[in-house]
Amino acid sequence: MISxxxxxxxxxxxxxxxxxxxxxxxGMQDSEDIVITQKRGSDKTSKRRGKIVDWKxxxxxxxxxxxxxxxxxxxxxxxxxxxxxxxxxxxxALKKGQTRIAIGQLEAALGVETRPWAKRIIRAHLIxxxxxxxxHSDAVKQFVQILAEDPNTRFLHLAxxxxxxxxxxxxxxxxxxxxxKEPSVQLIAASWLVAGPKRDQAIKLLxxxxxxxxxxxxxxxxxxxWRTRTNVNAKQTEVWAGLIxxxxxxxxxxxxxxxxxAQSQCQQIDQAIIGLMRIxxxxxxxxxxxxxxxxxxxxxxxxKGQTKQANSLLNELISKYPDSFWAQQANQK
Numbered sequence: 001m002i003s004x005x006x007x008x009x010x011x012x013x014x015x016x017x018x019x020x021x022x023x024x025x026x027g028m029q030d031s032e033d034i035v036i037t038q039k040r041g042s043d044k045t046s047k048r049r050g051k052i053v054d055w056k057x058x059x060x061x062x063x064x065x066x067x068x069x070x071x072x073x074x075x076x077x078x079x080x081x082x083x084x085x086x087x088x089x090x091x092x093a094l095k096k097g098q099t100r101i102a103i104g105q106l107e108a109a110l111g112v113e114t115r116p117w118a119k120r121i122i123r124a125h126l127i128x129x130x131x132x133x134x135x136h137s138d139a140v141k142q143f144v145q146i147l148a149e150d151p152n153t154r155f156l157h158l159a160x161x162x163x164x165x166x167x168x169x170x171x172x173x174x175x176x177x178x179x180x181k182e183p184s185v186q187l188i189a190a191s192w193l194v195a196g197p198k199r200d201q202a203i204k205l206l207x208x209x210x211x212x213x214x215x216x217x218x219x220x221x222x223x224x225x226w227r228t229r230t231n232v233n234a235k236q237t238e239v240w241a242g243l244i245x246x247x248x249x250x251x252x253x254x255x256x257x258x259x260x261x262a263q264s265q266c267q268q269i270d271q272a273i274i275g276l277m278r279i280x281x282x283x284x285x286x287x288x289x290x291x292x293x294x295x296x297x298x299x300x301x302x303x304k305g306q307t308k309q310a311n312s313l314l315n316e317l318i319s320k321y322p323d324s325f326w327a328q329q330a331n332q333k
Contacts, residue, residue: 034080035062037071045077052081055117057152073154084109087122094125094287099132099323120146124155131288134325136160136170140177140188147184156216156251157286159184161191161224163254164292171196183209183217191224203228219247223255232262237271253283257293264300273297280320291321295330 033052038045048071050064059070060079090105103126110122123142130139139160146153162170170192177189187209193202206228209221226232226240237259244255256275263272276297280290294317301310314330321327 031082033062035060035071035076036078036080037075038077039075052079052115052117055079055120056150058154060117081118083118084112086112090122090125094129097320097322097324099129099287099321103129103133116149120150120153120155124158127155127158127160128285128287131160132291132321132324134169136162137173140170140173143188144180144185147182151182151184152214153184156184156220157248157253159188159220161188161220161254162195162227163257163289164296171198178205183212183214187217187221187224190221191227194224194228199228216248216251219243219251220254223258226255226258226262229262232265234266234268237263237266237268241275250283253279253286253289257289257296260293260296269300269304273300276300287321288324291317291324291326294321295326298330 032049035048035052036045037048048062048064048069050062050069053061053063053068055061058073060073060076061068061070063069086105087109090102090109093099093102093105106122106126106129110119110126113119113122123146127139127142127146130136130142143155143158143160146155174189174192174196175198177185178193180186180189186205190202190205190209193199194206196202203225206221206225210218210225212218212221222243229236240255240259240262244252244259247255256279260272260275263269263275276293279286279293284290294313298310298313298317301307301313317324317330318327
């Protein structure tokens with residue numbers, strides 16, 4: 001009897017907690033949102049107050065002063081909106097490098113969040129977090145969910161592509177992804193299949209995607225094709241570097257990593273290190289790539305005999321991204 005009563009109390013408390021979280025989420029829905037914008041070429045910022053209706057593709061829609069207004073992503077500096085405590089705790093954990101704790105908090109936040117556009121932001125954080133600890137399959141699941149709601153998503157730069165390794169861990173799953181006739185998913189599938197028995201088919205698909213109508217798909221497909229090149233010369237790396245400068249800023253981190261690998265093969269070690277260090281400095285929000293870049297830079301510095309500088313980068317890696325695969329590799333050294 002006592003055991004049954006205790007179990008009943010536990011279930012009742014869990015039910016009350018769920019009701020509380022739902023009430024909190026509903027309260028967030030009724031709160032005012034603020035979108036801070038700045039037009040290109042202007043120093044003046046503006047605030048738009050209202051309720052965010054959606055945030056898809058290349059624009060945000062906010063209901064303000066009695067009507068819906070669209071704001072281009074390029075003009076958005078900051079979005080202020082109420083978030084659940086789980087989401088805030090997740091971001092705090094990420095800042096401390098506690099990726100696994102952050103994933104738990106973000107998943108909890110996803111469970112109580114009711115705004116579709118806000119859910120996609122949470123999923124974006126989960127994508128990079130899963131990649132940081134090498135759970136690529138989970139990252140792909142979150143990315144595919146975003147695509148299902150927003151095919152022209154602004155989070156395309158977070159597509160779980162194998163920029164940093166041989167990319168053979170998801171070959172079996174990637175074969176199934178080929179059946180999804182969505183360019184972004186096809187890009188992911190082909191990129192992982194490059195390291196498997198369907199390499200030729202994957203390269204052919206990447207070549208087709210390198211001519212896609214979406215420039216973002218084109219650029220990423222081209223950079224993935226670079227990974228398949230076994231013999232690269234200095235002149236080619238210069239061409240690649242020029243093309244990276246033409247890419248949207250958010251897409252450059254992965255291609256920079258591939259370029260650095262090619263530069264190191266051509267004995268352009270200093271250029272490779274500079275390119276790699278641009279990743280954690282300019283794209284710190286892409287944590288998985290930042291961690292990999294720090295590790296790779298440390299290796300190149302060590303090979304040059306600059307042990308002190310190399311150890312400094314390894315310590316930075318372990319400090320900022322302690323849960324990452326690359327920090328584990330650094331600890332072994």
